[in-house]
Amino acid sequence: MTKAQKTIGVLVPLALLLALVIWTFTWLIGYPPTVQAATTTPGEVNVTMQTVGTIGTGPHPEWVSYLIQQPDGSWTHSTVLQVPAHTKVHMTIQQYDTGSSLRNPLMNQVLGITDAANNGQPYGLWTDVIGHTFTIPELGISVPLPGIPDDSTNMCSVAPCAKSFDHNTVTFTFTTQGAGTYTWQCFVPCGVAYLAGFGGPMATLGYMNGILKVVA
């Protein structure tokens, strides 16, 4: 074997290994993908998300999850949301999951947002059948999302869910402050079969906890 062949024999595997490492690293830092909110009017953006009892696809088809709608109307399985700073964010969350009781009933309280409504009805107290919450503790934002009835006969089981399936539509608005990165999560212990109900999907980015990127 010539010296050149030996060199190639070493360098090519090394290059392949390096490429694999870079690809893995890039995939890891880019997953789940960031979804940018759709700007409607200056200073305001719209965000539409949905929660589903079972995502129906991927490595954990039985896991509960959030999805975010892209500006073009398609759905992305992600919980990384990017919104501008000092902007009014109009949120719409389509809730396709059933409800259960909260571990801490305080989370029934709507906090840090305005114009909360469920199916067009202004917020009261959505007490006994909370499906999930959309909560950003650091920003003092929390919204309970009422669940659909347990005996619903028209439940969605594979995301993304069409509006023809039973669901509740929760709308609310909050205003972002300066740039920053904030974690958000659900406070209903809906990680069924996991420790304290907060393992599995509840502890996994892309399912029931996410990141809100507020950019200048």
Next chain:
Amino acid sequence: MARGGDENKKHLTRIALIWMVLAVILTPMVYFVWGPHMPPGNMADNAEGQRFDNTVLATVATPVVLFIWVYFGYALVNFRRTAGDDTDGPPIKGHARFQAVWVGLTTFIVLSLFVFGTYELVAPKGAGTGSGASPIWTPAGYTDDQAKSTLFQVQVIGQQWRWTFRYPQYSGVQTTELVIPTGVPIQFNVTSLDVIHSFWAYQLGVKADANPGVNNISFVTVSRTGNFDIRCDELCGPLHGAMFSTGKAVSMGDFNVWMAAQLDKYAKVIPLLPPYATTYLPQVDGGYYDPSQDPLPPDATLPSTPAAPAAASPSPSS
């Protein structure tokens, strides 16, 4: 190259002199100059106590550390092998008196610090640590029966992944912010709804584990107004690092204004909260806290409005 006894004495004398000069200069500086700036500050009685402890420990440690540094420095400079010197070093032999002094002195220092540390940990009302459900060292006004206690009560509830705070003397309202008054003894009742957390109010010098099914009591009296950091100090899951917030210490007047606003803000959700209890676990089925299950065990249930704190103005709920 072997060294004679006189030469060794000369080296030891030099080392001792250098060490003494440095120790005489630096030890008081550690106590008087560095000490007042040591963590965790002086916002509360516990914090001041811990700062004093840190100052004492650092002061006692200073001469010891200096001796080691001086000895190593002196050895590096003076006991270097010279070029071409391949002879053995002096043989190592015992020195009973030196060993006795060394062991005796270090034993004395360590035991003294043990006694000092133990006293400081327990005597000042537990020094801000979680002291369990029935603390031994308590402030005046404490009773095991929270409903009769005149201390200002705050229940700290950990859950994955945030802290919430309940004020049993104010209609049992639960809030997402911790605001406490200055100048009154406060009893933190720390518990958890799920896994083990640890309530760490850094500037207050308070740290108490939040265990499910356990009421872990800690005391503090805050001496001045200001903000303090609240963190979870027990790895409790993937969002453990996000489990932090900022607490506020305010005057009693400002606290009452704030509390009135909270009672208004949470008016609708207060009736949904479970009866105030020192713990919310275990449930009748042995599982995690779930309000839809049967009521809490009767022996854990307390009146939703225990007596108002002694130094507080009449509470809005009274």
